[in-house]
Amino acid sequence: MRYLMMVKATADYEAGAQASNSLQALMGDYVGKSIEQGIFIDGAGLQPTRAGSRMHLRDGQISVTDGPFALTEGLVSGFAIVEVADEAAARQVGREFLEVHIAGGVADIEIEIRPYEA
Structure with missing residues (x-):
């Protein structure tokens, strides 16, 4: 079964902080192994909201709001699509992902x- 893992944005992310070289290397190794195991399907980090926009349909009218967006609550800074047997396996992948961040x-x-x- 496929699962979407969404990484929540932080104020540092929205301010343009980049991941450390160490974290980038660790993530590269982890993703490479996950691809070899057939777990990692796709994923990427996203640019801060200043590079994006929101579209909204209300009462039949479409509106567009350009970023940045003031609140980081609910914003996504990255994603991964994984394919695993069940929710327990998806949680294990999530735990491993977080552990890579701790190491970084x-x-x-x-x-x-x-x-x-x-």
Whole structure:
């Protein structure tokens, strides 16, 4: 089953902070191994919201709001699509992902894991 792992944005991310070289190397190794195992399907970091926009449909009218967006709550800074047997396996991948961040010196990160609809 496929799961979407969404990495939640932080104020540092929105300010344009880049991942350390150490974290980038660790993530590269982890993703490479996950690809070899057939777990990692796709994923990427996203640019801060100043590079994006939001579109909204209300009462039949479409509006567009350009970034940046003031609040980081609910914003996504990256994603991964993984294919695993079940939710327990998806949580294990999430735990491994977080452990890579700990090893890379990150102390505060949140991910959300959700299954694809069948």
